[in-house]
Amino acid sequence: MQPRDLSAHDEYVAGRGIEEVARELGREPDDLVKLASNENALGPSPKAVEAIRERAESVHSYPKASHADLAEQLAERWDVAPEQIWLANGGDGALDYLSRAALEPGDAVLVPSPGFAYYSMSARYHHGAVREYALSKDDGFAQTAETVLSQYDGERIVYLTSPHNPTGSVVAPADVERIAAGTDEETLVVVDEAYGEFADVDSAVELLGERDDVAVLRTFSKAYGLAGLRLGYAVTPAEWADAYARVNTPFAASEIACRAGLAALDDDEHVEGTVETVEWAREYLAETVEAPTYDSQGNFVLFEVGDASAVAEALKQKGIIVRDCTSFGLDECIRVTCGTKPETRRAAEAINEVLAER
Numbered sequence: 001m002q003p004r005d006l007s008a009h010d011e012y013v014a015g016r017g018i019e020e021v022a023r024e025l026g027r028e029p030d031d032l033v034k035l036a037s038n039e040n041a042l043g044p045s046p047k048a049v050e051a052i053r054e055r056a057e058s059v060h061s062y063p064k065a066s067h068a069d070l071a072e073q074l075a076e077r078w079d080v081a082p083e084q085i086w087l088a089n090g091g092d093g094a095l096d097y098l099s100r101a102a103l104e105p106g107d108a109v110l111v112p113s114p115g116f117a118y119y120s121m122s123a124r125y126h127h128g129a130v131r132e133y134a135l136s137k138d139d140g141f142a143q144t145a146e147t148v149l150s151q152y153d154g155e156r157i158v159y160l161t162s163p164h165n166p167t168g169s170v171v172a173p174a175d176v177e178r179i180a181a182g183t184d185e186e187t188l189v190v191v192d193e194a195y196g197e198f199a200d201v202d203s204a205v206e207l208l209g210e211r212d213d214v215a216v217l218r219t220f221s222k223a224y225g226l227a228g229l230r231l232g233y234a235v236t237p238a239e240w241a242d243a244y245a246r247v248n249t250p251f252a253a254s255e256i257a258c259r260a261g262l263a264a265l266d267d268d269e270h271v272e273g274t275v276e277t278v279e280w281a282r283e284y285l286a287e288t289v290e291a292p293t294y295d296s297q298g299n300f301v302l303f304e305v306g307d308a309s310a311v312a313e314a315l316k317q318k319g320i321i322v323r324d325c326t327s328f329g330l331d332e333c334i335r336v337t338c339g340t341k342p343e344t345r346r347a348a349e350a351i352n353e354v355l356a357e358r
């Protein structure tokens with residue numbers, strides 16, 4: 001008996017830690033700048049770290065009330081009922097819950113290309129089929145209603161990413177609404193706002209008051225700096241609230257994660273500092289790096305550099321780790337995460353050196 005062929009998973013989790021790259025290069029991790037995974041350059045909120053420490057002594061006991069407390073806080077923030085907040089093990093976990101709730105075996109999902117890999121993987125894990133809609137470089141990879149609807153063919157889930165990974169383009173709620181209105185009643189439009197805090201566009205959560213066919217994904221991994229804790233959630237239509245109890249894993253998010261999430265939500269200063277750092281770095285990178293780029297509203301910037309794998313490798317040798325976007329189907333692009341000011345300056349200088357040498 002062999003397990004099912006789920007080989008795509010290997011690629012998704014293959015992103016290596018900084019220690020491993022440092023070993024390969026024979027350097028210290030502190031000498032390297034990792035701008036490959038869109039993590040928070042400022043680290044976690046100090047308030048979240050304190051909450052984690054406080055709970056550390058009691059990890060032998062099962063989670064208690066913090067899950068409900070966090071769902072309530074988030075519900076208040078988004079002006080929805082707590083049952084509409086589907087907490088999960090990261091945004092990825094929330095995508096799995098949506099797949100489980102929406103897909104019958106063989107149902108198809110429609111995903112952007114280029115786009116975030118986990119939409120397809122989650123569909124496959126849940127015995128769904130995957131179709132891609134092509135985004136065009138000519139209009140900056142925009143997910144317009146026309147682009148999406150002209151390639152839609154009755155899929156059960158349609159994914160939009162705003163800001164989009166890896167290009168940084170956004171989808172306004174009015175476009176989400178047009179897309180949802182243009183699809184069948186049985187289609188759920190999932191708007192992935194993992195990078196939403198960095199964008200200058202309203203959240204699609206505002207549509208949930210009127211629509212029962214839109215869900216929004218959010219995460220604590222980016223602006224809140226808690227990627228290692230694995231905490232994310234979907235805001236789902238009111239009509240879907242009951243389904244959460246049937247699709248979630250018992251104790252869907254850990255007690256420590258929920259407490260850290262509550263503390264991080266309360267730390268506006270940290271989120272504001274993060275967003276300011278990102279805005280500075282995005283502008284600095286776009287202005288300084290001598291390569292064509294796209295207008296990004298995420299905490300990363302995409303550059304066209306020619307042979308992306310070769311450029312990423314040359315940067316690695318200089319101690320700068322960026323994302324080679326070949327796996328996104330963009331073999332001429334690298335994606336650079338917004339770092340601290342010193343990290344970002346060093347990365348920009350190294351990229352320019354590498355490009356000048358080529």
Ligand code: PMP
Nearest residue numbers: 090091092116165194219221232
């Ligand atoms: N959506 C997008 C577009 C992402 O880039 C990521 C993570 N890189 C996620 C969702 C999921 O993030 P997490 O599981 O850490 O919440």
